[in-house]
Amino acid sequence: MKRYLLERTGQLVITVFAVMTLTFFLIRLLPGGPADAIRADLIQNNPEMSTDQINRRVEAQLNIMPDDPLHVQYVSYVSDLLRGDMGQSISQGAPVTEIIANAAPWTIFFIGTAVMIAFVIGISAGAIMAYREGTRFDNNSTVTAILMNSVPDYIYGLIFLWLLSYQLGVFPTGGRYSSSTEPTVNPLAPVETLTFFGDVLYHAALPITAIVFVAWGGWALGMRGNSIQVLGEDYLRVARLRGLPQRRIALRYVGRNAILPMYTSMLITIGFLLGGSIIIEQVFSYPGMGYYMIEALTRRDYPLMMGVFLIITITVAIGVYVADLTYGLIDPRASAGDSQ
Amino acid sequence: MDSVDILESSEAIETVAEETLSRRERWVLTIERGVLAPARIVWADLRARVGIIILSLFVAMGVIGTRIVDEPRTNQGERLEPAFQSFAHPLGTDSVGRDVLGQIVHATPNMLLMILAGGVFTTVMATAVGTTSGYLGGSTDRAIMSVTDIAMTIPGLPLVVILAAALTPTNPLVIGVILTINAWAGLARAIRSQVLTIRRSSYVEASKAMGMSTMSVVRRDILPNIMPYVLINFVTAARNVIFASVGLYFIGVLPYDNIVNWGVMIDLAYQGGGLQSMEAAHWLFAPLITITLLSFGLIMFAQGTDRMFNPRVRARHSTTTKTSDDDGAPSASPGDNV
Numbered sequence: 202m203k204r205y206l207l208e209r210t211g212q213l214v215i216t217v218f219a220v221m222t223l224t225f226f227l228i229r230l231l232p233g234g235p236a237d238a239i240r241a242d243l244i245q246n247n248p249e250m251s252t253d254q255i256n257r258r259v260e261a262q263l264n265i266m267p268d269d270p271l272h273v274q275y276v277s278y279v280s281d282l283l284r285g286d287m288g289q290s291i292s293q294g295a296p297v298t299e300i301i302a303n304a305a306p307w308t309i310f311f312i313g314t315a316v317m318i319a320f321v322i323g324i325s326a327g328a329i330m331a332y333r334e335g336t337r338f339d340n341n342s343t344v345t346a347i348l349m350n351s352v353p354d355y356i357y358g359l360i361f362l363w364l365l366s367y368q369l370g371v372f373p374t375g376g377r378y379s380s381s382t383e384p385t386v387n388p389l390a391p392v393e394t395l396t397f398f399g400d401v402l403y404h405a406a407l408p409i410t411a412i413v414f415v416a417w418g419g420w421a422l423g424m425r426g427n428s429i430q431v432l433g434e435d436y437l438r439v440a441r442l443r444g445l446p447q448r449r450i451a452l453r454y455v456g457r458n459a460i461l462p463m464y465t466s467m468l469i470t471i472g473f474l475l476g477g478s479i480i481i482e483q484v485f486s487y488p489g490m491g492y493y494m495i496e497a498l499t500r501r502d503y504p505l506m507m508g509v510f511l512i513i514t515i516t517v518a519i520g521v522y523v524a525d526l527t528y529g530l531i532d533p534r535a536s537a538g539d540s541q
Numbered sequence: 542m543d544s545v546d547i548l549e550s551s552e553a554i555e556t557v558a559e560e561t562l563s564r565r566e567r568w569v570l571t572i573e574r575g576v577l578a579p580a581r582i583v584w585a586d587l588r589a590r591v592g593i594i595i596l597s598l599f600v601a602m603g604v605i606g607t608r609i610v611d612e613p614r615t616n617q618g619e620r621l622e623p624a625f626q627s628f629a630h631p632l633g634t635d636s637v638g639r640d641v642l643g644q645i646v647h648a649t650p651n652m653l654l655m656i657l658a659g660g661v662f663t664t665v666m667a668t669a670v671g672t673t674s675g676y677l678g679g680s681t682d683r684a685i686m687s688v689t690d691i692a693m694t695i696p697g698l699p700l701v702v703i704l705a706a707a708l709t710p711t712n713p714l715v716i717g718v719i720l721t722i723n724a725w726a727g728l729a730r731a732i733r734s735q736v737l738t739i740r741r742s743s744y745v746e747a748s749k750a751m752g753m754s755t756m757s758v759v760r761r762d763i764l765p766n767i768m769p770y771v772l773i774n775f776v777t778a779a780r781n782v783i784f785a786s787v788g789l790y791f792i793g794v795l796p797y798d799n800i801v802n803w804g805v806m807i808d809l810a811y812q813g814g815g816l817q818s819m820e821a822a823h824w825l826f827a828p829l830i831t832i833t834l835l836s837f838g839l840i841m842f843a844q845g846t847d848r849m850f851n852p853r854v855r856a857r858h859s860t861t862t863k864t865s866d867d868d869g870a871p872s873a874s875p876g877d878n879v
Contacts, residue, residue, distance in 0.1 A: 216691045223695075230707040351840045352833050353784040355791070359807070359816070359829060367816045476696025480788040494699065495792055498706050506706070510699045518694045 206526065213522045218279075220514045224507045225278050231503055287511070288504035292497060297508035300493060305512065307377055308482070308489030310401075312474045315409040319416035320467055324460060326417065327424025328451070331459075334429055343422065350418030354477070357411040358484040365407065373404050375486030408485050412474065420463065427459035434458075461532050468524035472517035589845020595838025603649035613643035613800060624823040633823045635806075636813045641827045644800045651713040651801050652783065652835075658717025659724075659782035660775045666725035668771055671732025672759055676740055686733070692726035701785060702794050709796050716795065720785045721778055728774050732767055739766050776843040780836055787832055803828035 243255050250258075281287075287297035326346070330339045366374040378384065382400045383393065431437065432455060440454050479491030486492070490509050497505035562570065583589045611617070616638040617630070624633040624641070632641040674685040701720055710716045739745060740763070748758045789795045790804025797805050806828040815825030 212687060212690060215687070216694050219691050220695060224703075227703055227707055347840060347844070348837065351780070351836045353788065353836075355788055356829050356833065359811070359825070363816045363822065363825065368819075473696055476698045479698055479702060480792055483792040491699075494702065495794065498702065498794065506703065510703055513699050514695050517696050521694055 205529075209522060209525055213518055216518045217515055220511060220518075221279055221282055222275075224511055225275055228503055228507055231501075282511070287508040290497070290502055290505040290508075292500040292502040293493075293505065297505050300505060301490065301508055301512050304488060304490050304493050304509075307487070308475060308478050308491065311405040311408050311487070311489070312412070312478055313471060314405070315412035316416065316467065316471050316474060318409065319413045320420055322413065323417040323420025324424050324463075327421040327426075328428050328456065328459070330421065330425045331428030331432060331455075332451075334425075339425075343425070346418030346421045348418075349414055350422075352415065353480075354411045354415045355480045355484050357414045358408065358481050361407045361411060362484065372407050376404055377401065377488060378404055405487070408481050408487055411481060416470070416474075420467075423463055423466075424459055427462060428455055431455050431458045464531060465524045465528055468520050469517075472520035475513050475516055583846055586845040588841045592838050592840070592842030592845055595834060596842055599649060599835055599838065600653065602646050603653045606646040607650060610643050610646045611640065612647055613639040615639055617643070621820050621824070623820070624827070632827050635809065635824045636821065639800070641806075641824055644806055645803065645827055645831050648800060648802050648806070652786070652803070654713040655717035655720070655786055656779045656782050658714040659721040660717075660778045662718045663721045663724045663728060663778040664771050664775045667728035667732055667774070668764070668767070670725065670729040672736050672763060672767070674729070675733035675736025676755070676759055676763065678737075678740075682733075686730070689726045689729050692723045693730065695723055697721075697723055697781075698785065698788075701789065705789060705794050711796060713801075716786060717782055720782050720789075724778055724781060728771075728778075732770065735767050735770065736763055739763050773843050773847065776839050780839050783832060783836060783839075787828075803831055 243250065243258055247255075285298055287301075289295075290297050290300055293300050326342060330342050333339050361372070362374065365372045373379065378397065378400045382397055384397055386394055386397070388394070437450070437454055440450050445454075475490070478489060479494060481487075482489045482492040483495055490513060494506055494509040497503070497509070583593070617640045618627075618634045618638050620634065620638050621636055622630055622634040622638075625631065626633065630640045630642065632645070634640055635644070670685060670689065674682045674689075701722060704719050704722060705716075708715075708719065710719055745758060745762050748762050753761075786795070786802060787804035787807065790797060790802040791807045791811070793808060795802075795804075800806060800809075807825065810821060810825035810828075813821060813824070815821040
């Protein structure tokens with residue numbers, strides 16, 4: 202176990218470095234180069250500045266000294282990143298770290314909520330389907346799950362937006378919360394806090410629903426398959442013969458064993474949906490990480506774009522790491538050396 | 542040739558049966574076993590039939606449709622003509638008078654090329670990496686798998702966004718590959734673990750004991766076993782290419798100068814008031830329904846072909862094939878078997 206932990210941690214560190222290296226080289230591939238974009242911007246806005254001054258400003262914003270040899274640039278880039286300095290965002294006029302720290306909780310909030318809801322619905326539906334295998338309910342649910350799973354979330358998003366926000370006007374068309382609501386999280390002002398939370402949920406409702414519509418089907422089908430397999434196991438027959446109550450069998454024997462294999466996939470899915478949030482956040486103009494990434498891209502604000510990419514990737518890497526390490530704890534059968 | 546000769550010569554092992562099949566008969570048998578029997582199994586499944594019909598429709602649209610339907614250009618008709626009003630513009634027109642059906646049809650060839658490139662890239666790469674890693678094992682395996690793990694951890698969409706920004710690809714084949722740039726990793730891992738199981742089976746041991754080369758063991762004993770899995774994942778990769786390409790064209794990450802993708806249509810409709818006004822709704826919904834239909838077709842096809850690889854279903858069909866072979870003349874034409 203100790204060895205596995207060590208190996209796995211080493212792999213995490215290597216992954217993070219690999220991604221940093223990747224961004225380091227990719228940023229040099231981008232059209233015009235970020236330095237040129239900033240330089241052009243600075244020259245346009247400050248015609249009286251000297252070339253020297255401009256070069257210094259460019260360096261400050263990019264974390265890059267364009268004239269140094271590549272390895273020196275690389276070392277300073279990585280050490281800046283490790284200190285949490287991701288440069289200055291050109292389009293937002295603030296440090297990249299600050300913008301991401303502001304945006305990340307919102308993305309994590311709505312993705313996390315959506316995954317939880319989808320997981321609960323999927324698991325319950327899948328278990329019921331497995332218990333009634335072969336019935337009309339099972340067949341219909343299977344077909345529904347497959348159909349709903351075969352449409353990307355942004356299509357649901359666009360349809361919801363069209364019908365519920367624009368045509369019927371029941372939901373807001375975008376944003377994190379209404380401009381009239383003051384963001385308050387204060388236990389001394391419970392009414393305002395609750396109103397704020399309600400408003401936030403109201404704004405996130407459509408993106409969450411769009412993701413749930415897609416995601417529940419996959420888990421329902423997975424859970425159905427696992428449960429059917431568990432229902433055929435010998436130990437289940439023994440449990441029945443022992444006269445254990447149905448409820449106990451359903452929860453302790455079938456439920457637990459069928460959900461276990463899906464634990465890892467749930468943590469990984471949260472990570473990957475963070476990446477997938479790019480499109481859905483654009484549809485709903487929801488200012489989360491993905492939204493800022495595209496904003497940065499269209500404005501050629503490369504430090505911000507790379508910052509978001511790094512943060513999303515590192516989050517996913519840590520998520521997978523946690524999933525791998527904790528799986529051995531919740532499922533003692535898993536041989537730690539050969540997980541997946 | 543003398544019998545002694547045969548025994549002593551190295552060709553002894555290749556002694557032929559008394560009744561031999563002519564080349565033509567062998568071809569018939571190969572087609573029968575390799576194409577017609579699986580095709581019958583697939584066609585017998587309703588889901589596969591629906592899937593095949595939908596997919597053929599899209600292929601026809603991409604190949605023939607582009608010649609029948611005019612290329613969309615501005616002022617083809619009235620602005621924002623609603624759908625189902627005239628034969629000239631069955632799906633209506635957009636805000637600059639371009640035929641919506643024409644846009645859908647003329648975006649299809651690019652989409653099919655993208656799907657092909659993405660699917661082929663993912664499956665070939667994954668199969669190559671997965672089988673090499675699983676079959677060779679040892680330190681090669683460990684080295685390949687650590688690279689694969691890193692590739693797997695990087696979330697696809699953000700990486701694709703950055704690559705699209707850096708390379709600004711316009712060739713659909715290149716776009717297809719970029720969209721699936723790290724999709725091979727997950728599949729390669731799954732294939733590797735299957736290869737690990739197959740590698741220990743007795744028939745692989747036998748082939749190795751006979752001194753067959755690594756390449757032919759992999760080709761003859763291992764690849765046929767993982768092919769079903771690979772084919773189904775081709776469909777998954779294809780769906781991901783559709784979703785990602787439409788999504789990225791929609792948010793404007795992939796560059797375009799005319800209507801090359803359904804995502805471009807969604808983007809223009811979204812910006813042109815497709816959400817706010819009822820008059821433009823058909824313009825927004827036409828591409829949405831198209832994408833959903835194609836994705837549905839792929840899913841149904843994958844679900845149906847699943848049966849083709851199910852050994853039980855296969856066994857049932859191969860026995861019927863055998864009996865029909867037995868009572869039919871050996872030189873039965875392929876037409877008899879349809």
